[in-house]
Amino acid sequence: MPHLRLSFDLRRPEFVTASSAELAATMLDICEWADGLGFDMTYFGEHHGAEDHYLPSPLIASAAAAGRTSRMRFRPILLTPLYHPIRLAEDIAVADLVSNGRMSPVFAAGYRKQEFDMYHVELSERRERLLEAVEVCKRAWTGEPFDFRGTTVTVTPRPAQYPRPPIIMGGAAEVPSRRAAHLADGFDPAEPKAWEFYRDESLKLGRDPGPWVPRSPTFLYVSHDPDAAWAEVGPNLLHAANTYARWIAQSAMRESEWYPPISSVDELRVGNAYEIVTPERCVEIGRELGPDGHLVLRPLFGGTEPKNAWASLRLFESEVLPHLEVPDPLPWTG
Template identity: 40%
Template sequence: MPVTVVRLNLVDPEATPESLSRRYRAAVEMAAFADEQGIDTVQTEEHHGAANGWLPSPLTFAGAVLGATRRIAVTVSALIVPLYDPLRLAEDIAVLDLVSGGRLVAVAGIGYRPEEYAGLGREWKRRGALQDEALETLLAAWTGEPFEYRGRTVRVTPRPYTRPHPTLLVGGSSKAAARRAARLGLPFFPSAHLPELEAYYHARRAEYGTEGWCVMPAARTSLLHVAEDPERAWAEFGPHLLHEARMYDSWQSDGGVHSAVRSHAEDVAALRGEGVYRIVTPEECVALAKEDGEAASLVLHPLCGGMPVEEGWRSLRLFAERVLPRLKE
């Protein structure tokens, strides 16, 4: 059976307190529904200062989802680790790991927007050093033993539930990220399908003598919306998908960032033809899973780009009622 994911990043072009509150509450309810239906993962992410409210506090949101569910994993992909105080981050993740019984998965990213660093008072030019310090601090903190941190001896409690530590992967699309993961003995999660980077990671692991594995995105990754009538849905809701795609693309204009879900479309017609965002019938969704076989991953994006909550629910329920049973067969 393919991996099934519900992606929730809480984008809302209106971004009023009322509209965002309704969207956040719906997202937690959708996560609870996904948990009941047997969907594997809720995925969320982190961005700061976006006019459309793109989720800036993924651990708080993860805590709400973990509290409303009993089985489903919650993946933060990615958590911009250099923007956090490392000791507080270690505590927060440990508490979430204990509350959830080990269901939180954190992908440690370094970020690619200087304005996020400036807004939170971090030095963009020191991001690599900040990432190294933070990851080393997390691993030391989660042992529960005293360790040296910035010239003083500290100890972080409580210890997490998961041994040897909560699930932590290093994300990125650079050799520096791959080396960092290899050196620390952490799994590597490239942000796009980059087989040569996976090979580089394993070569560096061999040099460092560390354990680890790579979670490689599929060559084709589509963000899915399920509808009975895709033609109608594209006409009515295509602008929501385009809104998110255009903002995400604008953040990566320097060309140094690789992403499995980046679109370059300028209008809805181009977006539809490109295939990064897809509106499919339940039958087409099942066919997608069969095409990819064991490597299949279905990423449902029910609230994409400010999608009306009611339409998001229609998509999620169609997936649960007419796609999941076929996948389980």
């Protein structure tokens, strides 16, 4: 049956009653719970200056979650151009050490101009800064001296993983997808089209990463009464969906058709990205994904209240998980 994963962004829109501290504490409790049940990875997103308090520090969140777990891997999605590359190499190395080698960060380029302005980084520099950071981390994690912008530097300590933590890249367009085949140890895109670009380029380089791995819907929630659950968590999902739509529309990508604005919870329900299902249907989804698929739960998505998040998770534990054979954790390349 599929690999089980978590994802968090710690959004807290104004209508949510739980505090940011309560959401963060719940996140750590959920990670500990999931680690004991065989979940093999947790994602943490990154955005800055968001009105809904979207998580800006995924490495810190990953390190905190590592202290509450023993086997689960962590995949912080880093807006790489916003980091000083030496400091990034140091921070990832320390996070890898405190997690005992369980970090597999995603080096992402970012797309929101407001975030680049906040860090006094030109959006036009994002590709150059991303490539520099990847190269610096690869060299830094050897523990050997190297030249950085004209100065010889040595980054210590080395990470726990040998020869280094995997460098994962993301992307949606063709150019970054193909670039990842040359630079990264793995690729973690959001859609099959990008994977096909990556696989095609990898095949040209003499290796086959395999076909696209099927994934569960963007949001998957388990309830005996889906209608009542939609009334509870629907506003959170609508907020998240429309925030992404606005960010994409305002971005340099201008591909707002990926995330069109949604006018109501009822409209959101007719799509297939956000699903609130019975335990029986969730079991079916897991079986449809197959042994290589990824079943990703986002229990606090859009600022979902902790009590609602736990209601779904406990039902998943008691009435879904017993019917799914959880596979061994994925290898380090993810």
